[in-house]
Amino acid sequence: MGLVERIKNLCNERKITFAEVERKVGISNGQIRRWDTSSPKIENVEKVANYFDVSTDYLLGRTDKRRYYDLTEKDELSIQRELKKAIKGEDVDNAFAAFDGRILDELNEEDRELLIASWENTLRLTKRMAKQKFTPNKYRD
Structure with missing residues (x-):
């Protein structure tokens, strides 16, 4: 599962749109959708991860644990x-x-x-x- 797909799932859980996330974290409109074809700035990935209270590793698909303190x-x-x-x-x-x-x-x-x-x-x-x-x-x- 890719970065955009994970963010989409998190948005669906909270019943919000990409546009709302982009406004709340202060990144440009349509930025998240472009991450499918281009590499995002790490600062922007961190902002989105902090907004959803998940790790950047989770967003990037490196782990299925949302936070370091989640139980294994x-x-x-x-x-x-x-x-x-x-x-x-x-x-x-x-x-x-x-x-x-x-x-x-x-x-x-x-x-x-x-x-x-x-x-x-x-x-x-x-x-x-x-x-x-x-x-x-x-x-x-």
Whole structure:
């Protein structure tokens, strides 16, 4: 997928046009469409990437991760492992360390599912925040 196609998809997600993006970021009218046949200035690509809160690497098709702190497949597997440990009540090095796994047995099915979903979201959020905070600048997009 090329640069213009990625921008088009991002525009469709926000229900806006190329012209609106060009006005908001301060590039000339029709500029984005011309990127199909000519090379854009890196400053303009950066402006568009910043507008959509994605990395320039994502726009250029070098990666499918929109931001450097997005979770990878490896991160997702790690989250699932930690969640399984928490559900079993095993001693883990996170916020669930003091949790007694027997409490899940006392909950009705709906409450149990809600609690597990909440834990999973908490793990995702904390992992993403840690990536934002602790990723060295040289590895950020």
